[in-house]
Amino acid sequence: MSRRGPFALCLLLLGACQRMSAPAVPDAGSPVATSAPAPAAVPVPEPIPTCRAAGAAPLAAALDYLDSGRFPEALSCAAQASALEPDSAAAHAARGEALAALNRTAEAQVAYARALAIDPGHPDALLGAAHLYAVQLPSSREYDELGALYAERGLSQADVSPESLPRFALVAAMALNDLGQASEALQRAQLVLAREPHNHEAAYEKALALFELCRFAEARAAFSGLVNDKERGAHAHYHLGLLLEREGRWKQAQTHFDKARALSPEDFPVPPTPSQAEFREEVARAVSALPEDMRRDLSGVPVRAEELPADEDLLSGDPPLSPAILGLFRGPPLGEPCDGTETPCRSVVLYRLNLARAVRSREELREQIKVTLLHEVGHLRGEDDQELAARGLE
Numbered sequence: 001m002s003r004r005g006p007f008a009l010c011l012l013l014l015g016a017c018q019r020m021s022a023p024a025v026p027d028a029g030s031p032v033a034t035s036a037p038a039p040a041a042v043p044v045p046e047p048i049p050t051c052r053a054a055g056a057a058p059l060a061a062a063l064d065y066l067d068s069g070r071f072p073e074a075l076s077c078a079a080q081a082s083a084l085e086p087d088s089a090a091a092h093a094a095r096g097e098a099l100a101a102l103n104r105t106a107e108a109q110v111a112y113a114r115a116l117a118i119d120p121g122h123p124d125a126l127l128g129a130a131h132l133y134a135v136q137l138p139s140s141r142e143y144d145e146l147g148a149l150y151a152e153r154g155l156s157q158a159d160v161s162p163e164s165l166p167r168f169a170l171v172a173a174m175a176l177n178d179l180g181q182a183s184e185a186l187q188r189a190q191l192v193l194a195r196e197p198h199n200h201e202a203a204y205e206k207a208l209a210l211f212e213l214c215r216f217a218e219a220r221a222a223f224s225g226l227v228n229d230k231e232r233g234a235h236a237h238y239h240l241g242l243l244l245e246r247e248g249r250w251k252q253a254q255t256h257f258d259k260a261r262a263l264s265p266e267d268f269p270v271p272p273t274p275s276q277a278e279f280r281e282e283v284a285r286a287v288s289a290l291p292e293d294m295r296r297d298l299s300g301v302p303v304r305a306e307e308l309p310a311d312e313d314l315l316s317g318d319p320p321l322s323p324a325i326l327g328l329f330r331g332p333p334l335g336e337p338c339d340g341t342e343t344p345c346r347s348v349v350l351y352r353l354n355l356a357r358a359v360r361s362r363e364e365l366r367e368q369i370k371v372t373l374l375h376e377v378g379h380l381r382g383e384d385d386q387e388l389a390a391r392g393l394e
Contacts, residue, residue: 283373
């Protein structure tokens with residue numbers, strides 16, 4: 001689910017992005033073709049028009065065009081500037097900015113990489129690259145980590161300008177929230193709000209961080225202030241629904257869920273929520289389908305189906321667990337002694353409502369139950385979240 005509204009940076013225009021899929025590679029058992037297939041047609045890019053600098057230097061003209069939102073013209077002048085001065089980080093950063101605004105994201109990545117190879121601390125390149133990876137490209141852990149790295153590097157520069165500081169902090173808050181680092185995201189959002197009290201994007205990141213930190217009363221107040229915001233109202237209603245649901249106020253929660261869906265049906269479709277009995281059956285099937293060694297490890301470890309995470313589970317560690325977790329392993333890993341605080345010593349729980357909202361169909365739900373179960377078995381075996389994420393079980 002996308003949670004991003006338009007991000008008001010003067011230097012970038014957002015648009016829909018699609019990650020390119022890799023070409024299919026035949027496996028070892030595939031027959032070898034006797035003749036080479038016809039090469040796929042490669043689209044020929046349109047030539048960039050001549051830079052119309054009106055007597056100015058190409059880089060100066062590119063920056064003026066960027067400021068006025070004339071991105072094709074900005075690209076033509078930035079391209080000329082980088083050709084004339086290939087070692088100019090500013091020229092490559094301007095070219096990256098124009099390419100990103102035109103949704104030519106793969107080329108923008110290269111342009112920013114070149115600018116930062118020339119000058120690792122160039123502020124425009126750092127901010128543009130941070131925004132590209134944390135906001136514009138499809139969300140992934142690696143992209144969010146890169147976005148956070150570039151944003152934090154920008155914040156650490158001794159000469160960061162007063163106007164750039166909140167921009168870097170806002171991108172950092174976005175990336176850190178997506179990475180599950182809510183405490184750090186909250187700090188960055190508050191840094192923005194200290195300088196720009198009416199920045200609704202930062203207010204949203206603050207509200208989200210408070211929710212993830214289980215500071216529910218503060219999160220409710222923060223989201224309530226955003227329900228009338230055109231870009232973030234749907235997400236505010238959705239989170240208010242989640243908060244009311246945790247209080248057992250089901251009817252009021254559903255009212256907010258319905259408002260979120262009416263405002264943004266693509267982001268908030270009707271979840272494929274099974275009944276409690278159906279969900280227990282799906283969980284039991286997933287356990288039965290596990291490999292024999294995993295079923296053996298689960299011997300004596302109950303696998304339960306519950307509605308939502310309990311407060312005591314969420315607040316059992318520091319930092320707290322996200323209220324949106326899909327499952328939980330309770331107790332010490334195999335091979336470690338129990339301390340008597342858990343009864344039974346070890347257990348696994350999967351959460352019906354959170355799992356249903358994480359998917360869009362019953363088929364996806366079955367797959368997500370399987371993945372979540374494998375994740376919790378990984379914890380049972382002593383793996384941490386980083387190791388599980390590296391195995392695709394995040």
